[in-house]
Amino acid sequence: MRYLSTRGTAGPSPAFSDILLGGLAPDGGLYLPESYPQVSAAELAEWRELPYSALALKILQKFVDDIPACDLKSLADRTYSANVYKHCRPGRDATDITPLTTVEPGFFLLELSNGPTLAFKDMAMQLLGNLFEYVLAKRKESINILGATSGDTGSAAEYAMRGKQGVRVFMLSPNGLMSAFQRAQMYSLQDPNIFNIAIEGMFDDCQDIVKAVSNDAAFKAQYKIGAVNSINWARVLAQIVYYFKGYFAATSSNDEKVSFAVPSGNFGNICAGHVARMMGLPIARLVLATNENDVLDEFFRSGVYRPRGTADTWVTSSPSMDISKASNFERFIFDLVGRDPSVVRELWSKVDAGGSFDLRGTPHMAKLPGFGFVSGKSVHADRLATIRDLWEQHQLMIDTHTADAVKVAREHREAGIPMIVLETAQPVKFAETIQEALGRDPVRPRDFDGIENLPQRVEVMKADAQAVKDFVVRHCS
């Protein structure tokens, strides 16, 4: 498999393992496969019967050709086990890994948040932890992961990497803006290879710092800086698997189509759905749902991409989606503009300078409907109403992000096409809003009893890339 950068000037194609360790491409772009491998009808038929880990192996093998099949198999088996994804709803089968819940005929929730940190990030991050360990041991190397989180990537990465040989994690989070549970999950970790830095700013400030540090080639090489955000292709790759799994669970024949509704912020989750569709998975619509931070909804309705600054980014009750500059959107635009890196370079020269771009009236806009995206937005009142409705009508408690997707999914249902909403977190992570909606506390898995009362370890810092670099240097020496 050959890989290329969305900006087109990253040099020769690296191997998958190099992309895994390197994250962002050297030209500041994002890696994608040179072409999307296609899934044949015979493969779809065979894959329908497979358990999650075997399905993951089949999909990984289409993109990874520098790890022997037997090693990849043992990594997939170790990752996708019911012992790891054990926090499913009562009555569900944990061996499904991503159980499907029927809300009403033709309308489903795909449970992606049964892993160690109760958010969908575990689906990819547990695999990345095992892949990092495997590749680093083979190469006798180490890595310093620099990440940004709005609440869920951080804990998923830290739980996946804690105690791992040769791995340090430096995780930037927006100071005071995550839920109490999310803060406790991250900041209560005392492992010596985990470092939490709370940045005085929003998630986008954290993400900008990660990109600025990664774009300093000398620093990146000297301090072996790696990435676990969805700018790392391996994250997106691992997320493709559950689109296939969800499709098989909601249909009985490969002649059927389904739609997926995805609560979106950094465009990583739905980007995996886009790749699955490009590989030939019969997806009718990819329904993108935003919260009040509606940059992506605005693009899909108008053709204008207008990232906003910190001052114009809302702090909401679906805080993990408080994102105004979606990293993976560049991957989709690369496909939309016919994979012409010069167009991406031109568009992102505006974005990187704090501006926007407008595709109205361009030939690219005519191609947009062919990619299957539709979108919508959900605000706090919608969120509360949706959480209440699913609880009262269906006895299902859902988190605030999933509620945003349910709200928008309902606006885009089509007769005869099942709608699968990706359930991206468990309600306990956002207990304050669940209380507001339902007047009761969400169910708390036993492992998290009293987590908010544990001592916390976090360094608060200004949004300054140099200060973060200095911190990394101090803790690597």
Ligand SMILES: Cc1ncc(COP(=O)(O)O)c(C=O)c1O
């Ligand atoms: C619970 C939850 N839902 C949805 C999202 C949005 O996903 P993405 O950033 O991949 O678009 C996130 C954060 O990424 C999240 O943590």
Ligand SMILES: N[C@@H](CCOP(=O)(O)O)C(=O)O
């Ligand atoms: N919502 C995320 C933000 C980072 O997204 P990623 O998928 O690019 O890691 C979070 O919870 O941290």
